[in-house]
Structures are given as C-alpha cells and as structure tokens.
Amino acid sequence: xxxxxxxxxxxxxxxxxxxxxxxxxxxxxxxxxxxxxxxxxxxxxxxxxxxxxxxxxxxxxxxxxxxxxxxxxxxxxxxxxxxxxxxxxxxxxxxxxxxxxxxxxxxxxxxxxxxxxxxxxxxxxxxxxxxxxxxxxxxxxxxxxxxxxxxxxxxxxxxxxxxx
Amino acid sequence: xxxxxxxxxxxxxxxxxxxxxxxxxxxxxxxxxxxxxxxxxxxxxxxxxxxxxxxxxxxxxxxxxxxxxxxxxxxxxxxxxxxxxxxxxxxxxxxxxxxxxxxxxxxxxxxxxxxxxxxxxxxxxxxxxxxxxxxxxxxxxxxxxxxxxxxxxxxxxxxxxxxxxxxxxxxxxxxxxxxxxxxxxxxxxxxxxxxxxxxxxxxxxxxxxxxxxxxxxxxxxxxxxxxxxxxxxxxxxxxxxxxxxxxxxxxxxxxxxxxxxxxxxxxxxxxxxxxxxxxxxxxxxxxxxxxxxxxxxxxxxxxxxxxxxxxxxxxxxxxxxxxxxxxxxxxxxxxxxxxxxxxxxxxxxxxxxxxxxxxxxxxxxxxxxxxxxxxxxxxxxxxxxxxxxxxxxxxxxxxxxxxxxxxxxxxxxxxxxxxxxxxxxxxxxxxxxxxxxxxxxxxxxxxxxxxxxxxxxxxxxxxxxxxxxxxxxxxxxxxxxxxxxxxxxxxxxxxxxxxxxxxxxxxxxxxxxxxxxxxxxxxxxxxxxxxxxxxxxxxxxxxxxxxxxxxxxxxxxxxxxxxxxxxxxxxxxxxxxxxxxxxxxxxxxxxxxxxxxxxxxxxxxx
Numbered sequence: 001x002x003x004x005x006x007x008x009x010x011x012x013x014x015x016x017x018x019x020x021x022x023x024x025x026x027x028x029x030x031x032x033x034x035x036x037x038x039x040x041x042x043x044x045x046x047x048x049x050x051x052x053x054x055x056x057x058x059x060x061x062x063x064x065x066x067x068x069x070x071x072x073x074x075x076x077x078x079x080x081x082x083x084x085x086x087x088x089x090x091x092x093x094x095x096x097x098x099x100x101x102x103x104x105x106x107x108x109x110x111x112x113x114x115x116x117x118x119x120x121x122x123x124x125x126x127x128x129x130x131x132x133x134x135x136x137x138x139x140x141x142x143x144x145x146x147x148x149x150x151x152x153x154x155x156x157x158x159x160x161x162x163x164x
Numbered sequence: 165x166x167x168x169x170x171x172x173x174x175x176x177x178x179x180x181x182x183x184x185x186x187x188x189x190x191x192x193x194x195x196x197x198x199x200x201x202x203x204x205x206x207x208x209x210x211x212x213x214x215x216x217x218x219x220x221x222x223x224x225x226x227x228x229x230x231x232x233x234x235x236x237x238x239x240x241x242x243x244x245x246x247x248x249x250x251x252x253x254x255x256x257x258x259x260x261x262x263x264x265x266x267x268x269x270x271x272x273x274x275x276x277x278x279x280x281x282x283x284x285x286x287x288x289x290x291x292x293x294x295x296x297x298x299x300x301x302x303x304x305x306x307x308x309x310x311x312x313x314x315x316x317x318x319x320x321x322x323x324x325x326x327x328x329x330x331x332x333x334x335x336x337x338x339x340x341x342x343x344x345x346x347x348x349x350x351x352x353x354x355x356x357x358x359x360x361x362x363x364x365x366x367x368x369x370x371x372x373x374x375x376x377x378x379x380x381x382x383x384x385x386x387x388x389x390x391x392x393x394x395x396x397x398x399x400x401x402x403x404x405x406x407x408x409x410x411x412x413x414x415x416x417x418x419x420x421x422x423x424x425x426x427x428x429x430x431x432x433x434x435x436x437x438x439x440x441x442x443x444x445x446x447x448x449x450x451x452x453x454x455x456x457x458x459x460x461x462x463x464x465x466x467x468x469x470x471x472x473x474x475x476x477x478x479x480x481x482x483x484x485x486x487x488x489x490x491x492x493x494x495x496x497x498x499x500x501x502x503x504x505x506x507x508x509x510x511x512x513x514x515x516x517x518x519x520x521x522x523x524x525x526x527x528x529x530x531x532x533x534x535x536x537x538x539x540x541x542x543x544x545x546x547x548x549x550x551x552x553x554x555x556x557x558x559x560x561x562x563x564x565x566x567x568x569x570x571x572x573x574x575x576x577x578x579x580x581x582x583x584x585x586x587x588x589x590x591x592x593x594x595x596x597x598x599x600x601x602x603x604x605x606x607x608x609x610x611x612x613x614x615x616x617x618x619x620x621x622x623x624x625x626x627x628x629x630x631x632x633x634x635x636x637x638x639x640x641x642x643x644x645x646x647x648x649x650x651x652x653x654x655x656x657x658x659x660x661x662x663x664x665x666x667x668x669x670x671x672x673x674x675x676x677x678x679x680x681x682x683x684x685x686x687x688x689x690x691x692x693x694x695x696x697x698x699x700x701x702x703x704x705x706x707x708x709x710x711x712x713x714x715x716x717x718x719x720x721x722x723x724x725x726x727x728x729x730x731x732x733x734x735x736x737x738x739x740x741x742x743x744x745x746x747x748x749x750x751x752x753x754x755x756x757x758x759x760x761x762x763x764x765x766x767x768x769x770x
Contacts, residue, residue, distance in 0.1 A: 014447060014448050014449035014453075014456040014458075015448055015449060015451075016449035016450070016451065016452060016453050016454060016456065017261075017451050017452060018234060018236070018389070018452060018453075018454060021233070021234035021452065022234060022382070024372075025234065025378055025382060028372065029378065030372040030373065030374045030375070030378070031167075031232055031233055031234065031372060031373040031374070031375070032371075032372030032373075033268065033372075034370050034372075041320075042448075043320070045307075045344040045345055045448070045460060045472065045474075046445055046446040046448065046460040046472065047446075048448065126386070127234070127385075127386060127389065129236070129389040129390075129392065129393060129454035129455075129456075130456065
C-alpha cells in the first residue's frame, strides 16, 4: 500500500498560511494557529514551504516516546496517540525533523496531522488557494521531480515551452 | 465569541511601563479597527499643536476586526500619528504576519507614548511587555533588524516591525518595515518611531482568535479564495501592479520628469512585462492572503547584481519615469535601498525628481549636489541620491525633509517645482488627465494620496469624461473615499475589492460572522463616512484651512505636452468648482469645515 501524506510544492507555495487557519479551525474550533498540524516555514523573503507530518516509515517520534504513547496506524501510516499514556514531555517534538508535532497546553498532550481521516479532503488541501498542497504518495513527489528534471533538459535543448 | 479582543495595549516609553484598557463594544462598532480605530485613539491620546517629533505625539497601531481569522487579505494594521511631513493626520497601512502576531497576542490596538532615553525596542510576548536596549541594532537596515531580533529572542515566530537608518535620522518620510517586504510607507510614521528612539516592535502572539460563526465564515472565505484566483485579481497575481506602467502611459497619465510630461518614451523598459521577464523570481503572499501579489525581483548581472526586492507600481513610477530613469536594474536597486534604509519610495523618488529639475534649471548647483550630475535620466545619480538621503549626507540632508521643506530652505523659485499636497509628494497618476483624481488628491486628509481617495477608479471607468471636471465629481470622490475608509477600517486589502459582487452587504456578513457585530450595509458604509470625517476633525484641530486643499502650481498652470491628452489642462476655477461640489456632498460648509450638526449625525461629538 502506498502511504499518502500532505505534500507541498514550494514552487507554488506563497507562504500565506491559510492552511494553518483551516487546520486550526477544523481541529480546535478556533483560529488557534499554535495547534495547527501544518505549519509554514519561510526563513527567507522569497522562500516558503508548508510542512505537516511526513509519515516517516521509521518514525523518530514513535521511537523517542519514553511511554510508548505513539504508534503507527497500520491502515494509513498516520501517527496514533494514546492520550492516557502521553505526559506531554515533548521528546517526540524534539525528535521530529520536520517540526510537525505540537504540544496542546489545554490537554497537555501532543497533536499531529491525521490527514483529516474523517473528511473526504483534508482541510489544508481544500483551502490552499494556489493548489500547492495535495494528499499524495511519495511516488507522486518523485514523479514531479522527474518531470521537472526532464522539462529542464528540454528547455536547455531549446524551444520547449511546458504547458502552464 | 468574537474576533475582537476588546483590548488595547498602552506602552509608555518614558516611564517604561505598559498597561491594558478595555475597548468597549460600542467603540469598536463605530470605528471597527485599522485606520478608523487608530485615528480615534490618536485623537484621544494626543493634544492639539504638539510637534510630530515631540514625545507627546503618540503613534497608534490598530489591526482589523477580521485579522487573525481565515478571511483572506485581512491581516492588516494601520499606524496613525501626527505626520512629520504634513503636520496633519498621518495614517499608513501595511500587512503581513506582524499584525497577525499583534492580534494573536490579544490586542486590537497598541498606543505608544513617550520616548525612550536610549535606542530601544519593545518585545510584546503575549501578555508581557519587555523594554530592551537596541544600541547594537541602531544603524541596521529593516531586514537585518528583523532577523537579528529573531535571533536574539531565539524564535522564528517573533514578528518584527522596525525602522531603518532613515527613521533614526528623522527622514520625514521614513517608513516602518515588517515581514521583510511590507511597509507602512507614507507620511513618515517611521520618523515618529525614530524620534522616540524606538527601533522596533517585536511581537510573539500565541493566543487563539475566535469567530462568532466559524462555519459560515469558513464557507465565505473558501468562496473568496476561489474568486480571488480569477480575472478580478489577475493584474496583482500575474504581472503585479507594475502592469500599470504601459496602461497609464497609453492614457497620458504616467507622470514623467517631475510632472513635466505624462508619457515616458522609456516606458517599455520599465514596464511590468519587462520586469516580469527579466527580474521576477518568486511571488509571495502576506499572511492570510489568497491573492499573492508580492513579486520578488532579482538582479542577476551587471553592477546591481545581488539586488532582491519586492516592488509596486508606485515605487517604480517614482524611482523610474518621475526621475526619467529607464534602467530597470537601477530602479530595483534604488527600491531595495529605500526598503533597507526604511523610507517611502514615493516621497524619496519625488524628492530626487524635484532636485533633478532644480539642477537642470540651475537652481541647485553642482557644488550643492556634491559634484553629482543630477540630471533626469541618470540612473547613477538616482542610486547615489537614495543613499545620500538614507544617510542624510550632503544634499540628502535637505531632501530627507520632503519637497515642501526642501524647497522652502533652498528658495530661489524652487517652490514652483515642488510637487506635493499638504507636504505629501504625489502618487503616480497625472491629475491633469484624471480630473476626479485631481480632486481626490487636493482634498485628501493625508495629502496627495491615491490610496485613501481611490478617485482614479472613477476616471478609469466609463462613467465620466476624465479630461473634464465638474461639480458632480465631488459626490463621486466622496463615495470613493468612504469606500476606501471602510476597507481601511475593516483591514481588508484593496486588492480584494473586485472579488466582491456587492461589497457592503458581503463585508457586513463577514464582519457579523467574525465579530458578532450586527450591521446593515448602510451602517457599514456610514463607518467609512464617519472615519473620513474623523480624519478631517484631526486636521482641523491641527490648523487646517481651506487653502490647504489645493494642487501644486505646475498642475494648474501648464498644459500636458504629449500623448493622447496633449494640451489638457486643469484650471484653478475647475478645481475650485470640484472642491465646492465635494464640500457640498460631504455636508460641510463652503469653507470646508464640519458643521456641529454633521458631527452629531455621525456620532462624532468629541
């Protein structure tokens, strides 16, 4: 089975953060952006990318949890949390290379993207005005890279205009 | 539940103290936020006749009622203070992640009073306010200041509004920069921060913003995201506002060489198309904006290689055609320098254009220009003068005062070539071939401003003959002003305006779903009228008289020499007739004063 996660195309991302608003509203009922499961990083004036849980195969967050509160759901690869076990220590947050886990001060446990499992389309994907976000398997990301590499080659060969 | 917090933060730099006050519901209903709320708070926290650089002149920041929600293009703030350039109301808008942070810190507005003893910055960390030394930051540009403060505080989520060297050195049109490429650009709000030795306001906001009816707000927002990808915003998304260059040139409405002409033979080389093909690198968006208009341009080769800057039409007009310069890379470099020094590209460009005219006419000597051949078209002189103004060296010392004061100090007939209204330099639309705009610029409360008036939209529509003014323009200009003031108080970006089918009812819905405030379309329109009158109240308090509503002599005496509007002129009688029509439409006296009955009708008893 191909696992799918929230993929952002940085060429299209404008750093607007509307995905954060949509996610926060869905998950908290308010625009509580600290608890958005997807976050934009824009370290430079002309660079932006939106990042949510990558659904790592050997998830470092799961490995790092001292109480075994985190696990990988077999059906879709998302991270499941056993709230009864979580103490909110934050080791998973430190272990995550993508900053995709946040601590919820209201419940004193952690939150992470679940791909809006109950909805047809994840809220972030639905709200992205530039269609930079998609729910895609890694193979689609690799496919996009291959296409861009090929387009670059053709462009250098001259005369080619990619379809817009 | 409401997206209003009903909370005001007051920071006293002299006392190094901060406190909060409740903003009551009736107050927020009357002024909403942004320019309306900021102007109201300014009036309340200041007194008449205080010099703009006196520590008793406060600077007020107010975010919009929709800021912090998912309504697009609504993450805005207004800064209001007594302008060091005009002596009247200085209200300037900017957008981005900084106003979002201020809202999330739990405030609708921030009033800064007093002055720090030494260079300082304040750090608003939700409920706490820290006063921090900024000696190490003094002299740094806006971008650098932002990054260094984030590093110092150790958190990328900290957003920063700062001034550059121009603000520190009291360039009268210094701006406030935030989130790299956004500026509260006009009327010198950055100089007022500089006079308070306030280098920056850093904010970390982590609180939720709530909506009265989140599901309705979500649906309406998604609809606006879709509408904002269509034809209504194509100009902003694709070429960006520089698309105006060729359009205005064709209409003989592109001010060139300090308003000598209204067509530019170099227009192609500074067109939106030219910039897009050669220099565009990435399009970014302000926080919470579905449009994305912020074109970041790069220069990759030549003497200005390494330049990276966002640029709008108004910056391009002032640093390009107005100075007769058609070198795109040099214009980008000049814009980048303005952003880093922290000063208004429009007033800077217009000041240099005035100096170029005076140099060519022999009013300013080569000795006074520091040996610079300060001629129209000289890209080298343009870049050198921007540097000189930012550092306030040589002629830059005088040009940093703005054209009104610069002309008064140089004298020798240079006043005739100073293109300003009330001290604010003109925007990039030719008044002689756009008569409703001419009226809007003349009566504007912050001086010559296209954005607060928006009257150029009337001229560009088929509704009027743009080359001939009449008394009826008064009402049209008023409607445009009220509309702009409503947008500015809701904190909705004007670039979203065409995405509404019927603005007032739709905006009233958004306001209700976000804040819970019930308001009819008419009442919302009334807010715009109230805010326009309020700004006028401030100006009257600061000594406004009928003679302040006028245009520079060149526009009233010289006909246009080129283009489809060749021979077009604007007479004083024509302008006075339109102004009379405007006062009449506003319900003001023939001398432009607000009768007490009008004030009480608007609920403006001060």
